[in-house]
């Protein structure tokens with residue numbers, strides 16, 4: 001019988017297999033950041049162990065870094081200690097680190113792919129649940145806990161139990177103005193935040209094949225929001241084109257050998273998945289969340305759902321609680337929801353393509369009165385690229401704030417936070433209570449919806465902008 | 475991690491049930507970046523009361539915690555185990571532990587022993603009457619012994635083997651170091667490296 005893509009990658013990394021034991025898997029790339037690594041390094045120090053493969057390890061600063069005044073000392077003492085600890089550990093153990101101010105600094109899941117370090121068929125881990133992003137290249141990539149971070153540092157392997165596989169087939173064509181973000185939000189609303197538990201998701205079908213690498217990363221990024229630790233997409237010409245010429249991509253004969261291997265990385269025709277979901281792309285429209293988990297979403301054209309319409313008692317209760325926290329009324333049109341803040345950024349939608357899409361819509365328009373729009377590139381390089389294209393000017397002229405790279409308001413570990421009761425349209429991945437600041441209310445949206453919302457002041461799609469005049473002379 | 479074969483020490487009877495990990499180590503301690511130095515955070519709120527049992531001079535140096543049922547519920551923080559170990563506890567006895575806490579404790583070499591409630595009661599009475607009374611936890615014989623009390627306990631063979639040999643996950647993996655080296659030797663040259671070598 002044939003094998004799925006996930007099974008192929010898994011099999012290629014088994015270091016040791018023994019009856020009654022989990023497989024011992026080799027890890028090709030280990031990404032580190034300041035939040036989940038300190039105790040792992042401390043553990044190594046205590047047991048006198050070195051990092052086994054410094055050449056497969058890389059660290060960056062992202063969660064705690066400020067997006068303003070980056071040349072000044074960091075004000076929050078806790079953030080400062082976490083960053084300083086990473087710097088000390090990296091220096092002591094010899095780990096390559098991209099610190100704040102470095103051109104390669106940025107959100108760990110933006111940095112890996114952009115350097116060409118994330119490649120098809122690899123195992124990639126990081127002490128961060130959104131490591132699933134890297135699966136867009138056709139590898140197995142998943143988040144791990146701090147004890148596992150120490151395990152990988154010491155051994156470059158992990159003992160793991162083989163997960164089940166689920167195919168998510170998206171056929172057809174995404175309508176105009178409908179993006180990868182809308183698609184993944186719709187998938188999560190369909191299978192639920194626990195639907196992917198225990199599975200590796202493989203996204204496939206004609207609609208997926210047409211997506212750019214950036215869009216594929218957006219999809220895989222949010223696999224964890226459906227409960228799956230990993231999501232993946234088979235590599236194809238789009239993947240190879242993205243990688244060719246990047247700093248760490250193979251060169252010369254290595255390139256040819258690599259591509260030959262990468263071409264074998266797809267699920268066999270007769271491979272069997274443990275579960276399968278089929279989605280019709282043509283039926284989708286811009287999608288936003290109204291609740292406090294990423295599964296509580298609906299098409300933008302819909303109304304806030306009535307909790308009484310849920311048959312399942314726990315879902316009904318969750319919806320009631322969510323509406324209360326979000327300060328929303330059942331039956332209220334989603335388009336009528338006014339926001340205070342718009343956040344464009346994060347490892348979900350902080351790449352160049354996302355910034356271009358948002359810029360195109362705000363160009364020549366103004367951010368609505370009383371709305372603050374924050375644009376935070378996913379990495380310093382993305383920021384530079386945007387500046388070279390003049391996107392920073394477009395945002396600033398529209399009245400948005402152009403910031404330095406980092407996780408920023410995705411989780412508010414740095415000063416970029418919502419105040420209690422404030423409402424945001426955010427291109428990030430989690431709308432949990434308090435995620436963007438204590439008492440803050442989050443609506444997850446695509447960069448396009450974020451931009452339209454910033455201009456109109458309420459949740460809106462790019463199509464709604466046709467009524468909003470573009471300033472003369474632009 | 476340190477091997478655990480047999481341990482004998484004085485006890486602290488903690489007559490509270492449902493002690494959750496937030497009571498063992500409050501959330502604000504989680505900002506620390508090391509695995510040690512958590513001893514002062516252990517049961518922090520309760521220790522503000524000078525009558526709290528851990529504050530009694532005769533309990534100083536005790537290494538066996540005899541706890542009420544459902545010890546270690548709540549958040550999964552491994553820091554709870556580190557705090558108990560940093561303080562000096564080698565073993566915790568209870569009639570019931572929360573699953574994640576138990577997993578974390580055995581991973582870190584803190585032996586959590588499950589005994590029937592009436593035996594736990596007897597051990598607590600003994601320790602309350604005589605602060606100098608010693609309790610022995612013998613992992614080889616899977617037995618707890620104290621004056622007038624002998625009780626056997628269960629622990630799965632794999633956890634027991636690991637504790638007896640002081641093996642954490644990393645040492646177990648490193649026993650197969652040769653397999654890792656063989657795998658590394660045949661990795662293709664096109665796989666990326668973060669350092670130029």
Ligand code: SF4
Nearest residue numbers: 130346347407410411
């Ligand atoms: S951008 Fe958000 S989701 Fe991504 S790594 Fe940072 S905090 Fe996590």
